[in-house]
Amino acid sequence: MNTLSTAPTLDALIREIDRYHLTPGWIPRAKPLLWPEMQSAFVPAHWRYADARSGMQAAGRLIGTDLAERRNFVMRNPIPGNDTATLRTLICAYQSILPGEKARSHRHASHALRVILEAQGAFSVVDGVKHPMESGDIVLTPGGCWHGHGHDGDEQAFWFDGLDVPLTHLLEPMFFDEHPQGFEPVLQEDLRSPNRFAWKDTLQAVSEAEIDPWFGGTVQLPAPLMPTIQLTVHGWPAGWRNRPFRHSANTILVVMKGQGRSVIGDHCFDWQFGDTLAVPAWTRIAHESHDDSVMFAMSDEQLMRWSRYYRFEALDGDPV
Numbered sequence: 001m002n003t004l005s006t007a008p009t010l011d012a013l014i015r016e017i018d019r020y021h022l023t024p025g026w027i028p029r030a031k032p033l034l035w036p037e038m039q040s041a042f043v044p045a046h047w048r049y050a051d052a053r054s055g056m057q058a059a060g061r062l063i064g065t066d067l068a069e070r071r072n073f074v075m076r077n078p079i080p081g082n083d084t085a086t087l088r089t090l091i092c093a094y095q096s097i098l099p100g101e102k103a104r105s106h107r108h109a110s111h112a113l114r115v116i117l118e119a120q121g122a123f124s125v126v127d128g129v130k131h132p133m134e135s136g137d138i139v140l141t142p143g144g145c146w147h148g149h150g151h152d153g154d155e156q157a158f159w160f161d162g163l164d165v166p167l168t169h170l171l172e173p174m175f176f177d178e179h180p181q182g183f184e185p186v187l188q189e190d191l192r193s194p195n196r197f198a199w200k201d202t203l204q205a206v207s208e209a210e211i212d213p214w215f216g217g218t219v220q221l222p223a224p225l226m227p228t229i230q231l232t233v234h235g236w237p238a239g240w241r242n243r244p245f246r247h248s249a250n251t252i253l254v255v256m257k258g259q260g261r262s263v264i265g266d267h268c269f270d271w272q273f274g275d276t277l278a279v280p281a282w283t284r285i286a287h288e289s290h291d292d293s294v295m296f297a298m299s300d301e302q303l304m305r306w307s308r309y310y311r312f313e314a315l316d317g318d319p320v
């Protein structure tokens, strides 16, 4: 029999009820349950491919083939205490493989994709299907699919990796298996696989896309087996400026072609080929393209829409 109903004072009740792992809702908390406007704990950030590429050249020299599948640099958002997540739901990295190497096959809960920055002769084996990884290609490895990489070319290959690992951590369904045969055998090659978007097809689709004032030309890349990540490619003609906006999607941008400047919140970033930008949700976004540019975007927009959390707001002011 508890003594809660006879607690003599409010202080005594608060003290007593804590033993039952119950907390009173009328007491102020260090972090409140509700607040008036969307806000992200993450900050706008920019990673230069040229820097990461130099680091990967050194890592290629200093790290053996036995760790080839982990020879990458994770783009951690520079907020205190964070050494992994790029944004709340997404993580990305630059990765590299040397000629003749094989990165062992594995599978995990998280959905993943690759944007190939520089490669000739590299390939990814996804559930037994060999996918070429040539410069500009985008290759998907939906959660639960075996995947490993190889390289039959002559030059070190570089790509961008994007995954929803922080979301998997939050929801807690993570698993990871190494392939029992080490490197998964190739059963077939499929140049028309739904898990690969070839660069020439992407360029063609972008050139035909209608220009939207906020996002530019937009091509949706269908990825029905990885519904937590929305994939788009945007075409921004030389001199194009968007109308500034903010929305509730966390977005990572990768420069596939061109150069320009983006003002994300109060950060100004000059970007060029291979660079990555992190755009936290509900941050003002203004772009200016200095060249004919193609941007890859991965975001949690469709997750936000599915949850009915999605909001979009057009903003006034100069673009950049």
Ligand SMILES: [Fe+2]
Pocket (backbone or CB within 6 Å): 106, 108, 112, 147
């Ligand atoms: Fe993986």
